[in-house]
Amino acid sequence: MVSTDTLLDFFIETRKHTEAICKPLEIEDYVVQPIIDVSPPKWHLGHTTWFFEEFILNTYSSNYQVFDDDFSFVFNSYYETVGKRVVRADRGNLSRPSVKKVFEYRDYVTQAMTNLLEYNNDKTLLEVLEIGIHHEKQHQELLLTDIKYILGNNPLLPKYSDVFKEYTTENQPLHWISINEGIYEIGHNSNDFCFDNELGRHKVYLHDYSISNRLVTNAEYLEFIKADGYKRFDLWHAQGWDWVQQNNVVSPLYWHQVDDEWYNYTLNGLTEIALDAPVTHISYYEAFAYAKYRNCRLPTEFEWESAQHQFKWGQRWEWTESAYLPYPNYKKPDGALGEYNGKFMVNQKVLRGSSVATPVNHSRPTYRNFFQTDLRWQYTGIRLAK
């Protein structure tokens, strides 16, 4: 457990960073929700603030005055324990509270938290604070990917920034890392922060396997496209094939074909595909089909965790073959925070690693991210195994 002072610094820094991410936006960009999975930036700003108000200030600060009684209804995401809330699909229908008001809300809560932490260092409070900080860091990542979706689906294709770097080159040749059969230990194993879903360190038995030293590149993925990968049903799950047909999928998200050349929208605007960059914005279905096309498969999350110290990672969330399930002895926390992870453990796939949108200090080898198999707006990538 870190000290109160360190946590306070961490808190302040995190709050500022969230706001820094929004700097390049126009006010209008804060408001829209083009698909249900993408939340308006101002909702992220408010929701991360509400988290501190609801789970810390309302509990630990006796004289705290709620900023606005309606905000719990507006900014609760999915905590049934806490009460009613705006249905998710309606987040983009709310013009109020205004962006200005949401920033006032942030300042108000940040200040109240700072005041509280000066005299209160209750252990449970600090634990929730640490969760709240990491919760806001998770939303920093979502902020960026949601902003990309909002701008990248606008017909004017406005850019977010000239300097944001979406990738570094995967220029090393592909080779296979071999791992021997045996018992491996899985799960978080230190006093540092982690989420509940990483706990319950336990043993798994792995058989011999090989895992690639690097991610699949755009050049390699283009070969799959050119080999009619999107038209060969034998490469796909039945569900994946239906998804391809119903959505007429022919490429990763954000790709546009102009006069036989492939371009993609990035946070720097529309650019030619970088051949040596790792392919991204692909669904689990696509990752699976690509692996099959190469006569390979995706690694399980256990294989990934057991081998990750032997390869470089951090550019892209990596799809694994593992379903998102509780570890043996997983224990759901009490109260509302018990809803944080456990209730999503069905019909999703685990992603491992982190991405260019992940904030610093927010990735570790045991981190378990998870998404539905058809989603693509995150920076998702492919690492092969066999």
Next chain:
Amino acid sequence: MVSTDTLLDFFIETRKHTEAICKPLEIEDYVVQPIIDVSPPKWHLGHTTWFFEEFILNTYSSNYQVFDDDFSFVFNSYYETVGKRVVRADRGNLSRPSVKKVFEYRDYVTQAMTNLLEYNNDKTLLEVLEIGIHHEKQHQELLLTDIKYILGNNPLLPKYSDVFKEYTTENQPLHWISINEGIYEIGHNSNDFCFDNELGRHKVYLHDYSISNRLVTNAEYLEFIKADGYKRFDLWHAQGWDWVQQNNVVSPLYWHQVDDEWYNYTLNGLTEIALDAPVTHISYYEAFAYAKYRNCRLPTEFEWESAQHQFKWGQRWEWTESAYLPYPNYKKPDGALGEYNGKFMVNQKVLRGSSVATPVNHSRPTYRNFFQTDLRWQYTGIRLAK
């Protein structure tokens, strides 16, 4: 046909009035589209501007430079003749162009129009100009009703204005105006402006009928609610009954029951129901069921037009029993403007009169408004006939 100078004044005044309507808005209010029928205010601002650019400047001004090539895609409403466009359901997903940019677009086009009209008074141009002005006036009304929907469906229920007056009291006692059987003339009959759907003046034969001198009030409508009007299937069309069941309709739109008292959202905020105000925000289905509850019926548009000089109207668009159909000898205009009215003449009902949201100089006894039978976000009211 009015003179160029008068039209220019009319044009300038109309452009300014549109912008005045938006004055009380926050930037965020310009962006959202909570239901498909309601467009974002900035879309109205841009679309009415695009109309002049597309149908006048691009045709009659040889040296005109289009403001932005992408705007035709963004701001075309439904003119298939003109080309591709953003699908209607996506209007609220566009954060760009920004509100500031849209106002620049307005200024640019207003200025270019002013310049053009100084030297060009081509008769066809002036005809299209007059249509364009009335088109913008129609959108002024939609702007207000759409703003009401945007604010009135926000959980914070922000008010639009303290001074906007949504009704004047219907305090006169109800009496019936009797009209004798015979031949009546219907349709526009002067040199003043009208839309194509009012033309084709023709005769209709009406039988004896009576029509109410005033609209149905909230007090009267509450009697219908209290008499279980929403639960008596025998009062409703089969379609209307399905609509009530599927949407759990129990009152007009914007009504909220709090501790057994009825309130409604108005542009002045949430207020108690005004008992002597005309009931509004009701669907055709509700208007029909209410009339049946009173053993009356709705008037046809011909009955309404033939009697309208004998009663006061203008507070509310009045549902009629008439389907929206072309008059005998209706002639669809050539080109894109032929899409203005004709192609909507199926499965809609005619509304007559005008509402508190209708701009001055934009109502007349022959005006034919039309909506789908289930829509309620307009200021719609009920006048009985028998």
Next chain:
Amino acid sequence: MVSTDTLLDFFIETRKHTEAICKPLEIEDYVVQPIIDVSPPKWHLGHTTWFFEEFILNTYSSNYQVFDDDFSFVFNSYYETVGKRVVRADRGNLSRPSVKKVFEYRDYVTQAMTNLLEYNNDKTLLEVLEIGIHHEKQHQELLLTDIKYILGNNPLLPKYSDVFKEYTTENQPLHWISINEGIYEIGHNSNDFCFDNELGRHKVYLHDYSISNRLVTNAEYLEFIKADGYKRFDLWHAQGWDWVQQNNVVSPLYWHQVDDEWYNYTLNGLTEIALDAPVTHISYYEAFAYAKYRNCRLPTEFEWESAQHQFKWGQRWEWTESAYLPYPNYKKPDGALGEYNGKFMVNQKVLRGSSVATPVNHSRPTYRNFFQTDLRWQYTGIRLAK
């Protein structure tokens, strides 16, 4: 009013004819419901029987024993007054009661009716009986059109009969019948049976018009197809155009293009298009677009009724431009039979005439049929006006 004996003969003959229509069917054909508008034949058999049981035997026969208590639930169509019922979309999910049982039900009710009519000739009873007979005749037509849909959408395309004749040739040259402006009387005007929606005889004022002496043929409709009629948005209502796009409509229902030749499914099986037959199985949208392509329009139902004695009709239900609305002074009957027609008078179009599937003694110049604008499984045709 006809005599009891005549009505009894009429009743017996009608009951037998319904069963004769089903003769060529396999038991399996009685069960399925490929689209919500098409009911399983055994449902028609049961429903027409239930009508007599519910509205006559249960009321007028003191010692009548209901055949099966559950059948009211199974065979009620839409009478809210009578109680709960199987939702329409589920009719094809019911394998029981078996076809055999339904025929027993028919025999049982036919016999009970015969017994009752021997001693009871109450005037109201006879009125309901007459409605019940005509109700069953309406279902005879639906039986045939539903059977055609059931067989015609089966990939094996089984034929219904070798002898059923779907059309007679329209080989006379097209000419226009001119009708003079003036007042015309509309509505039923004799002591013979009619439905409530034909009553309220009244005057209408018609302007000069011309109406075609015959229906549009397949040869003529093929010209429309070849002239890209399905691709020219300017010919269609906005709703119609959406319908064409969403359903990829390129021809009338039941048409199949094989090696550049057009075939259509008929009750005699798959055959080449008969060029001189009237085109059929088209929606209102298609009828409207075709008329526009010919610079004509569809007649109103009043124009049709006022001119019908001057042309041959009876091959096809003819789409009119008229919305289905109550006549002036229309009076909804009391009780459950008030639900027969009135509650459907919104968002539908009137069809006039009759078709090859209409039983004898079941058509007259004032008959008002009605359908939604997108439906095509009836024998619908086009007569032009201008």
Next chain:
Amino acid sequence: MVSTDTLLDFFIETRKHTEAICKPLEIEDYVVQPIIDVSPPKWHLGHTTWFFEEFILNTYSSNYQVFDDDFSFVFNSYYETVGKRVVRADRGNLSRPSVKKVFEYRDYVTQAMTNLLEYNNDKTLLEVLEIGIHHEKQHQELLLTDIKYILGNNPLLPKYSDVFKEYTTENQPLHWISINEGIYEIGHNSNDFCFDNELGRHKVYLHDYSISNRLVTNAEYLEFIKADGYKRFDLWHAQGWDWVQQNNVVSPLYWHQVDDEWYNYTLNGLTEIALDAPVTHISYYEAFAYAKYRNCRLPTEFEWESAQHQFKWGQRWEWTESAYLPYPNYKKPDGALGEYNGKFMVNQKVLRGSSVATPVNHSRPTYRNFFQTDLRWQYTGIRLAK
């Protein structure tokens, strides 16, 4: 590998048994498809037959005449390799081929197979034959569960049989079987038949766990219902909670509450709930919520397989916590039969054991059944672990 003679006997016996299952049906019962997951019995009869025609006769019998060219279109289930097919949702819309014709098809193919097997005992043929037999046995189970759904959702609630026994009593007291931590071997391990998804025998590491000696009973499940288990969101997955809300689920499938007493539909008709019978027809979501209510969890499929020799099983398919995934070294078979299992390995849960509807010789400890988490029409049950 068993001998040709034994396989032929097995084949003949299987074919007969399928037909025996259908004996109590009316012809109408063979036709309907009340929900997409439930296929019409005649489709099962035809599809299992087509399997032999397509994968054996067309390949190995040089002089075989296909029974009907259209049947491949009608009776292919999901084999993209083989060609086009009736969309699944339309199976219940097909009245033809008739039941009689389908039985002729069965006889024709059974005879042709018998003839072929007299002289051809090619090893690959026999392998496919064995798969075909087991394929038909799988459909025997589906036949029964689909018949139950067809009859049990009919408002007349007809019974299937007086003698079919849906359960034996779970009257032993509950106790926990403890299993020690360690390495366990999983997967098929003999020369007997198994499906491809059971192969790839491999090691897993299991931690200490306990598993219940018997299934959860109706009496126990009623306690969950009475304790508001369907109203406590904290017991459910987020997806499960949405499913409960949207479908108003308050009990297992087939349960009806009449005057405060619970009844359920069984193949013997509507009967009171048997308190000591294992609860069945529950979704994975319900199984999970029930386990949580008892502070337990569901076993993984590995835990189940490793402990199954210590408890009685076979009454109900038992939901496990395991996602349906390929075993390490899973190898998809070549050709169309590669579509048998592999392409469904995403977003489904594994069920272990077997049910009262499972044919004899068709269950084994390594058998992996799988369903979507919201399906309930199978005989599914709950065994607790902790």
